[in-house]
Amino acid sequence: METTEPSPRKVIPIVPFESGGAIEPPPGADAEMVSLYEAHQKIYPRSVTGRFSNWRWGMVFLTQLVFYGMPWIEWGQRQAVLFDLGARRFYIFGLVLYPQDFIYLTGILVISALSLFLFTAVAGRLWCGYACPQTVYTEIFLWLEKKTEGDRSARMRRDAGPWNRDKILRKSLKHFLWVAVALWTGFTFVGYFTPITELASEFVQMQMGSWEIFWSLFYGFATYGNAGFMREQVCKHMCPYARFQSAMFDKDTLIVTYDAERGEPRGARSKKADLSTLKVGACVDCSLCVQVCPTGIDIRKGLQYECIGCGACADVCDTVMDKMGYARGLVKYSTQNAVNQHWTQSQTLRHILRPRVLIYTAILGAVVLSMVVSLALRTPFKVDVVRDRGVLARVVEGGRIENVYRLQIMNATEQVQRFSISVDGLPGLVIASDADVQIDATQSRWVAVRIQAPFEVASAGSHSIHFSIRGPATLGQVSEKSVFIVPR
Ligand code: SF4
Ligand code: SF4
Numbered sequence: 001m002e003t004t005e006p007s008p009r010k011v012i013p014i015v016p017f018e019s020g021g022a023i024e025p026p027p028g029a030d031a032e033m034v035s036l037y038e039a040h041q042k043i044y045p046r047s048v049t050g051r052f053s054n055w056r057w058g059m060v061f062l063t064q065l066v067f068y069g070m071p072w073i074e075w076g077q078r079q080a081v082l083f084d085l086g087a088r089r090f091y092i093f094g095l096v097l098y099p100q101d102f103i104y105l106t107g108i109l110v111i112s113a114l115s116l117f118l119f120t121a122v123a124g125r126l127w128c129g130y131a132c133p134q135t136v137y138t139e140i141f142l143w144l145e146k147k148t149e150g151d152r153s154a155r156m157r158r159d160a161g162p163w164n165r166d167k168i169l170r171k172s173l174k175h176f177l178w179v180a181v182a183l184w185t186g187f188t189f190v191g192y193f194t195p196i197t198e199l200a201s202e203f204v205q206m207q208m209g210s211w212e213i214f215w216s217l218f219y220g221f222a223t224y225g226n227a228g229f230m231r232e233q234v235c236k237h238m239c240p241y242a243r244f245q246s247a248m249f250d251k252d253t254l255i256v257t258y259d260a261e262r263g264e265p266r267g268a269r270s271k272k273a274d275l276s277t278l279k280v281g282a283c284v285d286c287s288l289c290v291q292v293c294p295t296g297i298d299i300r301k302g303l304q305y306e307c308i309g310c311g312a313c314a315d316v317c318d319t320v321m322d323k324m325g326y327a328r329g330l331v332k333y334s335t336q337n338a339v340n341q342h343w344t345q346s347q348t349l350r351h352i353l354r355p356r357v358l359i360y361t362a363i364l365g366a367v368v369l370s371m372v373v374s375l376a377l378r379t380p381f382k383v384d385v386v387r388d389r390g391v392l393a394r395v396v397e398g399g400r401i402e403n404v405y406r407l408q409i410m411n412a413t414e415q416v417q418r419f420s421i422s423v424d425g426l427p428g429l430v431i432a433s434d435a436d437v438q439i440d441a442t443q444s445r446w447v448a449v450r451i452q453a454p455f456e457v458a459s460a461g462s463h464s465i466h467f468s469i470r471g472p473a474t475l476g477q478v479s480e481k482s483v484f485i486v487p488r
Helices: 051-072 099-123 126-130 133-149 152-160 165-190 196-204 210-230 232-238 240-248 312-324 336-341 345-352 355-376
Strands: 009-013 030-034 081-084 089-092 095-097 255-258 331-334 381-387 394-396 400-411 417-424 436-439 444-453 461-470 477-486
Touching (some): 099 126, 099 355, 133 210, 165 210, 210 232, 336 345, 400 417, 400 461
Antiparallel strands (some): 081 089, 255 331, 400 444, 417 436, 461 477
16 A cells, blocks of 8 residues: 655744744755744642642641731830841840841851751752742632632633623632732731831821832732742742752652552543553543642653642542542652662651761751850840041050040840940050940940050050950950050
């Protein structure tokens, strides 16, 4: 029988500008123009219940309870957690931090980064799937969407259908609720920087400041846009962590995996069908794992960078396996080595505790311990010494040499404190101004200090001296270096 070979077709991609546009097809070839740009397809994630979904909702409640609730907690006469940028004070329960305590912020960032490395090495994108604000707010917004517009199929039908009263009402209600949550989120965010009770009364009296309005709206708008519209696109295209997290994965990292050996060949069958005669795997090809996926991928194609490790596909596949009477775990958290080598759960867990994980844990433990010790031993006041640039050195009454300094004393306690200043480093060095200073609670003050020394105290030039600032017995003492100039 004679067969007709199809004429060769060339797919001509639209190529970058430097190439001068489309490539010329070879003579005689049938050409088809294909754009490399793919329009965004809206994803309608189906709702899902199960173990991992419960964990995620648990994290939604926990993180939002902390975020929305924390600014309302009082500590003494003030807000427990307040980052007062205007006054340059950061209050975290009993701690009062100054910008000079920047080292603690660095420590928190280092701890966060190390924790991320550790959790990623152990269980992949645990943060993305359960605690990232993008995931958490998308989950809340999706829940509101489901309550107002129904689940996946109803939403798809409505979006494809004409605008009618029902559609307008449901969509309006959805956006009203989204905006309400977004604005409340923006307001709460600003409440970490401005006392939230004051902010609330300013809001009621419509007297909020312009910056407070701006940041409430900006943060609210970002929440509305990211959780309502951008959703998986933030994870796929904007989040830097999604780009480098694969560098922290190895074959012993827990990831959401499809057991292809067990699942393939996939295919529909009746519940009563005998798998051995049908010669099919456990996957019934229901596509539910794709429908529940918030990033719209098919986990059966293997690990993809879009996967945020949320476990929704594992949850829904377990319900399918239950209905079919098959063992759960066709899609599950496992490691590549465990799947390839058919390890048991305990073997898998043993391999998770590998040197890399132990090293991350040890470093993280050391940094956390140093932070705790450093905070516990921290002197609750700070001192900066600056030489008065207007008066380098001068000879005063009685032939003594005088240098003038400015000391900034920062009281990081919540009580008024008295401090006494002393100086040493040269024979006969005395303080000619007031050596006792009172500083109000959580305030700082610049104090001018005149230091005098006998005329023949030392050769001309600069000489090291030390200021000691002593608080009450419970506060301890701070020493700061400076120089004393002896003129020629
Ligand atoms: S949910 Fe499970 S059974 Fe259904 S298509 Fe996905 S892997 Fe196959
Ligand atoms: S593939 Fe599964 S685990 Fe990954 S994002 Fe989709 S639903 Fe979540």
